[in-house]
Amino acid sequence: MLEQRFLAVLRRHLPLIAPADELPSDAPLRELGLDSMATVRLVMELESELGVVLRESSLTTETFADAASVWDAVRKTMEP
């Protein structure tokens, strides 16, 4: 459920993927149109929509490489 909401938010920030297209978890997000400004907007929206606060250690370029690594960062916020 949470993952679905996560994917919905993420896809909103990927202008180069059509609604019908599949989003492979290892597809480079940069190639789907996620630039540096969009990354920051994505962080703010993930946090407000999912009610989480990403760890500062997750705020790196690598975290936003693909969908899997962003999802990892979201899940980490729920670990103790």
Added chain:
Amino acid sequence: MTMAALPHDFSRRVAASRSVGWVPLGISDTTARALHELCERERCDWVDGLVTMIVALFVRYLGDAEVAVAVVCGRAPLLVRVAAAGDTTIRALLYHAHRAVKAAEPAGSGSPIPILLEVGGSPPPAIPVADMSIHVEVGRLDGSLAFDTSLFRRVTAERVVSHLAAVVAHATGDPDQPIESLVIEPLERRLADVVEWNCTDRVLDRASCRVHESIAAQAHSTPDAIAVIASGCALSYAELERRSRALARLLQKRGAGPEVPIGVCAPRCPEAVIACVAILRAGATYLPLDPSYPAARLDLMIADAAVRTVLVGPGARFACPSHVTAIALTLDVFDGDAPLDAAVSPDHLAYVMYTSGSTGKPKGVMITHAAVRNTLAWMQDAYPLRVGDLVAHKTSISFTDSIWEILWPLMVGAQLAVIDEDKVRFPRLLVQELRRLRVAVTQFVPAQMRQFLDEVERTGVPDPLPDLRWVFNGGEALPPALAREWFRRFPRTLIANAYGMTESAIYGTNFVVEPADGEPVVLVGYPIANERAYVLDRHGQPCAPLCTGEIYLAGDSLARGYLGRPDLTAERFVPDPWGPAGSRMYRTGDRGRRSSTGEIACFGRLDRQVKVHGGRVELGEVEALLARHPAVLQAVVTARRDGADHVLSAYYTCRGADPGPRELFRFLSGELPSYMVPARLIAIEKFPLTVNGKIDRECLDREAPAHN
């Protein structure tokens, strides 16, 4: 067409205390009679004639415009709407005005009225009924102009009155002339203003006109002070001196000297700072190469500038072309004691900076030591850095603004703090880093400032950066609302709204935005030291204040021109008729105007250049490149405003099957820096055309699907 508003001196505030100022019109009976006779000849009313004169003045101020004049003539106010262009003749305009007055509808209440005309009215009101209002009797022009003092200075109202008088005199003298040829201010007065507003001569610490000498002198006087800090590393001035000298000597052995370009391919790092200083000390020309750019782009620059040596920073991927020598940068360079001598003069190049070119190829802007030295010395004069002050280095070395982040602090004994890429990207980390380092000066492009303020808002920490004295706005125009929000969070940090471009060695004019009661009017101000700024009409003559024209910059900070492009250099750098003999001025392509007190406001472009994330993009360059894809027939790139930023969209037609947006994105990403690659790529059947048969760009953005 834009709905016309007079150029205000102060922004409109809802709660402003408003009062009325008065300026007598003082237009002679002879001139009034001439207008009256013109109206009678054309079978028009006095009101028609007055509306004509007001609309003509607005068109002289704003160019093509649709003007709404509220008219009070014995009855309830009517709203008269007239559209006119610069080539509309006075006689035609009078006819339009006549019909518009007949078709006028009652003015609604609520929204502000930019201009009101009252004929034969009652005693003047005590509170403003419009931004400006003109009160006359039938057949007479010796009435007065009232202005809202919360919007205009008296001098501005006085200028408007003198312009109106000139419009009436000239328009009635020859009603068949187009509006644009009306002389609203005599040339002598405009020239006198040009002289007065460009009195910028200033001797700026001429101890050394070569940038690196100031840095060496600083190292001599404060050897133990910290010059550069980065994560896990701090360099003293003595170390900077020793290392840059050693590297400079190494470069000289390899043939570095005046006018020899040496590339630096590195992310922001202490090594790149040393490399920049070393190249200048060797007497050579610094040529920054951003490692995040595609190899094809870097190859273009290297070939264009005939670069033979590239210094490669740690962690930079650099595909070295075969005829180029790559030298890995390290902090441990062998240091000999031999003296360093570089026969470089102030007129030799300090750096070459590449920027987007409209024809599909980047162009290299050549900046001399004298030019960059003038800008940096002005910065120190206007925004004095103290020893130990910390300047954030957070701009990619391929942008012109990085030049001051690197050189300015080192010339005056301040500290340069290299901010990591992730910290620049994520505002949450940036706030903390700037706070931890106690940064005194930094810069943002508006879109970044927006995100930065959003983060500060989210955390709610009051006054998070107490040491920050100045924030420079860069890249593009600062929205007034953003400035207001900045001051709400950072009341002690003034905004330096310096304006300029790569071709003017970063800056040409300067305006300090200070906290005000309401929304500050954001101008770009007056020229900086030893610089001149002009607003010229299409004939190359100075515009009167309040009139829109093109901004030109001239003076000591001007670039030598474009590397290997004498044609383009001659087109953009033209003789400056008002400067010293032989001097040139640069056509910025920016639209602007002067206020009645001479400060320049800048709004938008005359051509198809836009700023994306603060980076300069010629839409034509992206179009030319996209059309080079074998499957693309024709491409049009548009820029849509998105808050404080722009979003690029590419529309294309195909030769056969659509290669798809992702293929084209990959293709463009292989050639262009990421900020130049459109966020949206949309295949269309054919381009919509305007009535004139040109591609209708606005229609593209309006009708394209939000998603691919």
